[in-house]
Amino acid sequence: MSTTTSTSGTPVRPYGECGAYAELAGAAARLNEEAAARGAASEVWAARQEVAEAVLVRGVVERHSTVTTSVAALTVRKDGHEGYVVHSPAGRHDPDLVDTALAMGRALPAADAPPVADGPSAVQVSNAPEARIDEATLERLRRLSDGPADVGIELRARADHGCVLLQRGGTAPLRRGTDTFQLQARLTAKGERVGHIGHHVFGRDAEDTLAAAEARELPELVQLARVLATEPVPDPAYDDVLVDGRVLARLLMLAVPAFLLDSVLEGRSPLAGRVAERIAAAGVSLTDDPTDPDSPLYEPWDDEGAPCGRTVLIDDGVLRGFLSSRRTAAEVGGRSSGSGRRGPMGEMATVQPGCLRLRPGPELGDRPAEGRTLLKVVQANGAHISNAITGDFSIGANAVLVAADGGQRNAGSLTLAGNVFDLLRHVDGHDGRVRVNRSHHSFVATPGVWTSRLTVGR
Template sequence: MTATDAGTVAPDDECADLLDLAAGVARQAVGGEQVEAFVGRSSYTTVKAHGGEVESFSSATTAGMGIRVVRDHRQGFAWAGSLDPDVVAETLAEARDNAAFAQPDEWVGLADPDGVAPVPFDAFDPAVAALAPERKVALALELEAMVRGGDPRITGVRVATFSDSSSRAAVASSTGIAGASRSAWCSMGVLALAAEGDETYTGSGSTVGFGPDDLDLDEAATDAVTRAVRLFGARPVSSRRLSVVLEPRMAAAVVGLLGGTLTGDRVLKGRSPFADRLGDTIAVPGLTLVDDPTDHRSFAAETFDGEGLACRRNVLVADGVLQGFLYDSATGRRAGHPSTGSAVRGVTSTPSVGCQALAVTPGAGTHDELVGAVDLGVEVQSITGWHSGVNAISGDLSVGVEGVMIRDGQRAEPVREVTIASTLQKMLLGIDAIGGEVEWLPGGTGCPTLVFGDISLSGT
């Protein structure tokens, strides 16, 4: 741990160097000007295996800086993929030029320190970067072989991958903000191909962890094989109203949709179905939704947001009641609300408000127990048409699904070429059960199984 002259403790020497660099740029602000520098350095590897051989191996290290300059309510931004001092100086000059030509916006400005103490978090495992390339290749090939041998109906593997990333970032501003953090993760994924007669299906499996020892190849392989083979014989069923069971990875799509409607920019633009519902009951009493990057079980856990403010736990829905929205500094000023530490960004972009680590508070029961409590329903394996069939402004939802029918608590025939339709508002008020087992997904969301009642299914 190394202290910097900005008064902030950086996780390691490299983070401290980045923070010193960002702070040096911020100190160049002149009278009437605000300057912010966001700097990052990362390395990553991706291995793809196919047909028992390495299809591709890519590895790279990148570094860059994004600079914002605000003067007279005009914001200029520029970025560069280099930390060379001359390039940094040119980037600052470009950001100043861009500010001079920008349209004025009374709400624009850098974040001010708000006194919220950062929650220490450092799950950085040096074993991620230290893992030998040969081992990464071996893992991808091993996963492919496990899937190929998982079931006689598996005819191939479209791709098996190993990916990892180690990154460090720092942000400093002339308003007195300074913060640095580091992160590392690795993941594996596989897409299995299965054939029987004239039917062909695919199934995906994945595993993710903060370090190589967290990866579970057996789980990823079994998941891919199971999903590839269990839909043989699937046919449409007749239209009806029934329950819909969404496992965590499927439920996360609905949770993400909800979270996306609760951001300050959507609310201010009137593009959220919940914009005027603060304090109202919008879901069943059992549903509590938080956006909490300080939850260290999340793969999106962070110490600082994109503007350098401390990340914090934001309760969006508590026992079904809408508690609030997410803001960065700009949307917060416009709404008359302090930032919730919810700015997201990269080196190449300016901050914007967004969800970081959504999580649903668990209820009770395993996935299988929740399936067993359903009289008539469908256990969804995949969703199609999500982007075209969902209107985040109105909440309308109509998507295609594949899965397995549930009859009297038992899994029955597989089903495909059917559509479920409802609205997000009705679905939230029609949740029949919330599972007790939370799965932390690669994007950072923590979600249990969700069971929605009285959903319209359109089939034959």
């Protein structure tokens, strides 16, 4: 199999071998031809996805399944009207779909259509290698889930393999792969009490993802589960607070809408009108880049065909801009940041990040200073209260107390309350361990942060 290199330096392979590509491209071309015959401009977005999942507990495969789905969205523009229709399966060619989309457009008020983005037509690539759960991967998962006698390990693996195609009438189609591999680990330790800990690991293929889990993540989780299975200390006194990246990534999801241009235009972002203002601590940066080699999903272009790249949202604590789609960028006279993404059923594109990454100031490690005790928040247990507009939150959490020599004690179940924007303004440093959270195909990556802006209670 031949490989090439994308403009970001990421190894990629041509996606011509995708069995569904020819079917998707053929159906898209025919729909565009039907629209052109009716005097309409059109474009077809189509996706095919094969999702393989496996669940293993203590070395036993409890479930192993594969599901394949496909969906397509047709957009037509004629006489200032825009119509839209979604259909499944994606390879189906039905001329009535064009008539339905045109009728929907006529029923809606006429409006200026956003300019067509100049898509990266030379970039027609996929990730390499493919994300699959083959017999070798299943055997490795079986071995990893067969842990020590006092710790039960449940592993849930998911491999997403598929392709996305975008074809406008009269142009060559764009195509890209959607390969990602996800491993969810749930550990239960039995000691003086029962201790639970969970964690997600993401990658582009099974080999690298499982290697990282085996070498570091699972051994650390076993040790942590054992600590959480001990009796909590009666008075969890501490000097400093470190919020682990797996917890902070979930909290950062609350801040995501504030950095989307549609939220700004609709008056839902607390950051509207604050570009060039300091909104975070010095040294804090926030970027979105789905072409980053460390992104679990490489995307050279978004679901509207706009090129993806690195978008700086915060630089050294100062707000620099927002993420936009083709439509929202047109409203302010700008260009899309490549952040127009569709939902799993082909819904109209909305503004969403690809791979949002927080880099918070100096690295301080995960050990307290001599003579001090660190409260390390290691797991979020659900949001009691959360507000994506204000950033306020109150969540249940588990934490451990870390001594200067690295010894850990169970701090028990806690409640954390605060405001995510206030937290960003009071970041002292980070621990160097990047964790990733995922919402649909948007990723948020961040290390753990040291902060003094949390209210902690039992």
